[in-house]
Amino acid sequence: MIGSMIGGAVGLDFSPMVPWWVIGTLAAVGFALVIYTALMRGRGGLWRSLALLVLLAALANPYLIAEDRDPRDDVAVLLLDESTSQSIDDRSVRASEITEDLMRRLDALGDLDVRTVTVGGGSGRAAGGRDGTRLFTALRDVLDDVPQGRLAGVIAVTDGQSHDRVEELGGRELGAPLHVILTGRKGERDRRLVIEHVPSFGVVGRTVTAKIRIEDADRTAAVPFSMSIDGVPRPDAVIRANQVVEIEIPIEHGGETIVEMMAGPGPDELTEKNNRAVLAINGVRDRLRVLLVSGAPHAGERTWRDLLKADPSVDLVHFTILRPPEKQDGTPVRELSLIAFPVRELFELKLDEFDLIIFDQYQRRGVLPRSYLRNIVEFVRNGGAFLEASGPPFASRLSLANTPLGEVLPAMPTGDIVEQPFRPATTPDGHRHPVTADLPGGPVLDADGAETAPPTWGRWFRQIEADVLRGVVLMEGAEGRPLLILDRFGEGRVAHLLTDQMWLWTRGFDGGGPQAEILRRTAHWLMREPDLEENDLRVRVKGDRIDVTRRSLDGELPDVTMTLPDGTELTLPLTRTGPGRGQASFTTDQVGLHGFTDGVLTKLAAVGALNPVEFSDVRTTGEWLGPLAQQTGGSVTWGAEEDTPSLRRVRAGRATSGRDWAGLVRNEDYIVTGVQTVPLLPGVLVLLLVIGGIIMAWRREAG
Incomplete structure (x- = not known):
C-alpha cells in the first residue's frame, strides 16, 4: 500500500503481459548489453537503458488500485447478571446504578455497537433454575455472532457466581479484554x-x-x-x-x-x-411376601396363585391342604398336606416377615391351633394385611368366623348360601373407591355418579350370605347382598370376598370379566399401594404446572388451600371429574416447596430444583471470572467499594486496563465497498517513451 485517502486506500499491483521469468530474462540480457556498451565506451548507452526500462515496465503492466472502504463500529458486550442472587444485600440496586453509568460512558465514546446480554433475568423458575447462573455460556452465545476482528471488549456486571466454567467458551479466545464489576462487598460471610x-x-x-x-x-x-x-x-x-x-x-x-x-x-x-x-x-x-393357604382343592384355587405368581414384585408361599380330616383313614392331621405344613415356623416364628396373608376357603380342621390364629389377629392389628376368600365352608359350623379370626373379619355368615345366577355390580362406594372404579366393562356413569348402563360382566352362581359388621362394601351380588368388603383393623387392612365363583371370569364364561384387575387392585390396596388410597390428596408437578387431585370415599370435595414458597396462601376450588374425584390446576412462577391441605389431608410438592444451585453459595467472588479477566488484560472492580472505572479506546497491542480505567480495543475494522484500477503505463505512452529513447540514442551516437 503506497497511499491512503479519506474513506479508502490506494495500492500498487501488477498484471504482467508475459510470465515473470521472461521479463527477468529480458532484463538480464538487456542490462548485460548496457554494461557491455558502457565498458566499450559506446555513446547513447544511457538512452538505450531508459528505453529498455520502459519496455520492461510495460511488460510488467503496473496499475494503481483504489479501494472504497466502509469503517465498521467495534462491538462492546455488556453482560448483566440478573439472577436471583443479585437481589441479596441491595446488589440489584447497585447493579442498576453501575449499568446506567456504563451506558452513559459507552454512548459518549460514540463509535461502538453495544450489545447487552441479560443472564438469569426474570423471576421464579427462570431466575432460580436447576442450572443456576451460566455466565460463560451466555458469553459464548453472544460471541458466536460477533466477528473476531470487531470485539472491543466485554464488561460483566455480576456478583461473580457462575455455575458453568470457562470451558463453555469452547476453547475460543476473546481477543479483547474482559472487565468485571462485582456488585457485592469483600469478605462477605454466609451460613x-x-x-x-x-x-x-x-x-x-x-x-x-x-x-x-x-x-x-x-x-x-x-x-x-x-x-x-x-x-x-x-x-x-x-x-x-x-x-x-x-x-x-x-x-x-x-x-x-x-x-x-x-x-x-x-x-x-x-x-x-x-x-x-x-x-x-x-x-x-421390597419384594412383597405373601402367604396363601388354600383349605382344599377347588375350581378357582389357581386364580389367586396365578395372579400372585405373575407379579414380579411378589414372593409367594402357597400351601394347600389336600385331604380333609373327615376321611377316616388314620392319617395324622399334620400330614394332610402334600409336604409337611411348617405351622410353627410360619405362624409364630416368621409371621411378621409376611406382608399379606390369604386364606382361600380355609376352615377349622385342627391344622392351625387357636393360638396361631390369634397371632394372625395381632399381625393385622399391628399393620399386616389379611384377605379371606370365602366359599361354602364359611357358612358351616367350621367357619373361620367362629375362631379368633372372627374379630378381624368385617362380615359374619348367616349360615345361608345363595345359589342363583347374578351379575356382580359395583356399589355407590365402589364407584368412588379406586379398587373398583373404572373397571373394564363396568357400569356407565353420568357426571353425578349415577348408573346409565349396567356392567357387561358375566354371571356367577354362588354367594355366601353374610351380615356386614363394618367396612365398605364395594361390590354386591344377588339381590344386593355384599360381595366384596374392605376394612381397616387396627393398623392393618382386611378384604373379604364372599364368593368362590370368580374363576368363571377367568375362563371367559358368559363374557368373563376383569377378575385379574379386581384381585390385583385388592391385593395392592391391602399392601398400601399409594395410587389405590380411597381418601387421598395427590399433587403432580409438570414443569411449572401443578395438578391437584382429591379422591374422597364420601364424595365430599372441599377446597384445597395452597401455600406458596413465599408464604402466600391461595384457595383452589376443585372441579368434579368423576364419582368422589375432583381436580384443580395451577401454574406457579415460584420455585420451591408448595404445601396443600383441605383441612384433613396435607401434601407437599417441590417445584423446580429442590435445592437451587443459584443459592448454593451467594458470596460475591472473583474466583471464576478473575483468571479470564487477567488473561485478556482486563480488570476486576468491586463496585460496592470502588468507583465505576472510566472507559477508554486503545489501539491493539496497548495496555487495556489501569488503576481506575478500563480499555476497549480500537480494531479499525472495515469492509470494501468498491475497487477502481488505473494503469500507470498506457500503450501510447510506452510507445512514445521507447521511440524517444531510441531516437536520442541514435542522435547521440551520430553526433
Missing part, C-alpha cells in the same frame, strides 16, 4: 446447609442415611438444626458446623417422602434461603 449425599430412593419400612454439612465461617459453631418429614416436625438437634453429619430418615410409605431440613441463621447472614434444603426420596417396596 449454608450443604447436602453431601442423599439416596434417590429407599425401601419402605427401612431408613436411609443422608449426609449433610453446615458450612460456616466460625469453624466450631454449634448450629440449631430442625427437620420435618412430609410436613410432620421431628425433634430439633444441634449440629457442629463444618462437619459431615449422618441423618437417618425413615421411609414409611411408597411414593415421594418430602424431607425439609433447616439450619439456624448465623450472625452475618446474606440470606437464609441456603440454610434450608428439601429432599425428595422415592419410597419403593
Whole structure:
C-alpha cells in the first residue's frame, strides 16, 4: 500500500503481459548489453537503458488500485447478571446504578455497537433454575455472532457466581479484554446447609442415611438444626458446623417422602434461603411376601396363585391342604398336606416377615391351633394385611368366623348360601373407591355418579350370605347382598370376598370379566399401594404446572388451600371429574416447596430444583471470572467499594486496563465497498517513451 485517502486506500499491483521469468530474462540480457556498451565506451548507452526500462515496465503492466472502504463500529458486550442472587444485600440496586453509568460512558465514546446480554433475568423458575447462573455460556452465545476482528471488549456486571466454567467458551479466545464489576462487598460471610449425599430412593419400612454439612465461617459453631418429614416436625438437634453429619430418615410409605431440613441463621447472614434444603426420596417396596393357604382343592384355587405368581414384585408361599380330616383313614392331621405344613415356623416364628396373608376357603380342621390364629389377629392389628376368600365352608359350623379370626373379619355368615345366577355390580362406594372404579366393562356413569348402563360382566352362581359388621362394601351380588368388603383393623387392612365363583371370569364364561384387575387392585390396596388410597390428596408437578387431585370415599370435595414458597396462601376450588374425584390446576412462577391441605389431608410438592444451585453459595467472588479477566488484560472492580472505572479506546497491542480505567480495543475494522484500477503505463505512452529513447540514442551516437 503506497497511499491512503479519506474513506479508502490506494495500492500498487501488477498484471504482467508475459510470465515473470521472461521479463527477468529480458532484463538480464538487456542490462548485460548496457554494461557491455558502457565498458566499450559506446555513446547513447544511457538512452538505450531508459528505453529498455520502459519496455520492461510495460511488460510488467503496473496499475494503481483504489479501494472504497466502509469503517465498521467495534462491538462492546455488556453482560448483566440478573439472577436471583443479585437481589441479596441491595446488589440489584447497585447493579442498576453501575449499568446506567456504563451506558452513559459507552454512548459518549460514540463509535461502538453495544450489545447487552441479560443472564438469569426474570423471576421464579427462570431466575432460580436447576442450572443456576451460566455466565460463560451466555458469553459464548453472544460471541458466536460477533466477528473476531470487531470485539472491543466485554464488561460483566455480576456478583461473580457462575455455575458453568470457562470451558463453555469452547476453547475460543476473546481477543479483547474482559472487565468485571462485582456488585457485592469483600469478605462477605454466609451460613449454608450443604447436602453431601442423599439416596434417590429407599425401601419402605427401612431408613436411609443422608449426609449433610453446615458450612460456616466460625469453624466450631454449634448450629440449631430442625427437620420435618412430609410436613410432620421431628425433634430439633444441634449440629457442629463444618462437619459431615449422618441423618437417618425413615421411609414409611411408597411414593415421594418430602424431607425439609433447616439450619439456624448465623450472625452475618446474606440470606437464609441456603440454610434450608428439601429432599425428595422415592419410597419403593421390597419384594412383597405373601402367604396363601388354600383349605382344599377347588375350581378357582389357581386364580389367586396365578395372579400372585405373575407379579414380579411378589414372593409367594402357597400351601394347600389336600385331604380333609373327615376321611377316616388314620392319617395324622399334620400330614394332610402334600409336604409337611411348617405351622410353627410360619405362624409364630416368621409371621411378621409376611406382608399379606390369604386364606382361600380355609376352615377349622385342627391344622392351625387357636393360638396361631390369634397371632394372625395381632399381625393385622399391628399393620399386616389379611384377605379371606370365602366359599361354602364359611357358612358351616367350621367357619373361620367362629375362631379368633372372627374379630378381624368385617362380615359374619348367616349360615345361608345363595345359589342363583347374578351379575356382580359395583356399589355407590365402589364407584368412588379406586379398587373398583373404572373397571373394564363396568357400569356407565353420568357426571353425578349415577348408573346409565349396567356392567357387561358375566354371571356367577354362588354367594355366601353374610351380615356386614363394618367396612365398605364395594361390590354386591344377588339381590344386593355384599360381595366384596374392605376394612381397616387396627393398623392393618382386611378384604373379604364372599364368593368362590370368580374363576368363571377367568375362563371367559358368559363374557368373563376383569377378575385379574379386581384381585390385583385388592391385593395392592391391602399392601398400601399409594395410587389405590380411597381418601387421598395427590399433587403432580409438570414443569411449572401443578395438578391437584382429591379422591374422597364420601364424595365430599372441599377446597384445597395452597401455600406458596413465599408464604402466600391461595384457595383452589376443585372441579368434579368423576364419582368422589375432583381436580384443580395451577401454574406457579415460584420455585420451591408448595404445601396443600383441605383441612384433613396435607401434601407437599417441590417445584423446580429442590435445592437451587443459584443459592448454593451467594458470596460475591472473583474466583471464576478473575483468571479470564487477567488473561485478556482486563480488570476486576468491586463496585460496592470502588468507583465505576472510566472507559477508554486503545489501539491493539496497548495496555487495556489501569488503576481506575478500563480499555476497549480500537480494531479499525472495515469492509470494501468498491475497487477502481488505473494503469500507470498506457500503450501510447510506452510507445512514445521507447521511440524517444531510441531516437536520442541514435542522435547521440551520430553526433
